[in-house]
Amino acid sequence: MKTYSRLQIDNLLKAIVLMLFLFTVAWSIVSLLALGDIWIGRPILLANVVLSLVVGWFFYRSRYHEQFSYDLERLEYRRGAYHSSRRWEEFERVSLVHVGRGQFAVRLYPAAERGGGPVEIPASRLGLDPSGFRFEAMRLVAAARAGAASEATGDEEEGQDEGPAEGGDDAG
């Protein structure tokens, strides 16, 4: 399976700044209750920054970090704790979407018979070439659907082959 994942600096910074803010507020409350005043000295600030870096990293991994893997049969998308695994044959159409600020995503539309909403792969954010990946996804979807259709036809033909044989047995 090919796997794509890229560190998203903006989301990592967001997580670290959020943690720094929360730790600072938490320490302010604790120091106010314990010492009767809000005391933020250099050591406390340094400890908060170090703690925010560590906790922010884990927060980023559990909430924002994206990973995309695919092979000839299926695709897997993971964002933080969210995980989705689908098969290429579930989709019918593929499009390239401009999501703003020069960032592109590849949108996969499920086949009409399956229903449901489209799946969006944030190609630019994952470090994929959006246009190239779009063409590859189109090929994979077409191949998977052709394979699924030929399997279905094969099953039907087998079923038809079995039919007369059973009938023959009955007749015999």
Add this chain to the structure above:
Amino acid sequence: MTTDEYLLRLERNLMTGSARWVADFTESFRDYRSGGASFDLMARGGMRTKGLLLSRVFSYLSLPNYQAACLAYTREVNERRLRSLLRAVSRFMREENIDWAWLVLVRTGPFAATVEKAVGGISLREIGVALVDVEARRVVTSPNYVGKRMADHVRCFR
């Protein structure tokens, strides 16, 4: 330049280039089938551009929410085929609630004089047609307003 390279450039120009001044083409399909025809490219979007707060409010208050599409076709075209393509585009516009559309016919080499003449006589209000010869880097557009508007945006050879 090949027609495939041209289509990539056209797609980029529609989604992130100069065509964004006309409409915000946000989504693009390849090998798009509609109305009995198969188009090599179909990009669609709206005329209300997104942005930060002020530009979004301005766009909401001042711009009509027209839906637009651009379809490209790279196979051989004669007068008859042109008419059937225009019918397919009209049907596509009705089905997808598109208010106006660009039809870009791409070819390596010159178009037949009859096709150029037919495009020169198009008087449809909602469909603009452009003939793009990628070899000579020549663009001919229909004389209607939508056609004239597309000339600069489909001329993306560099």
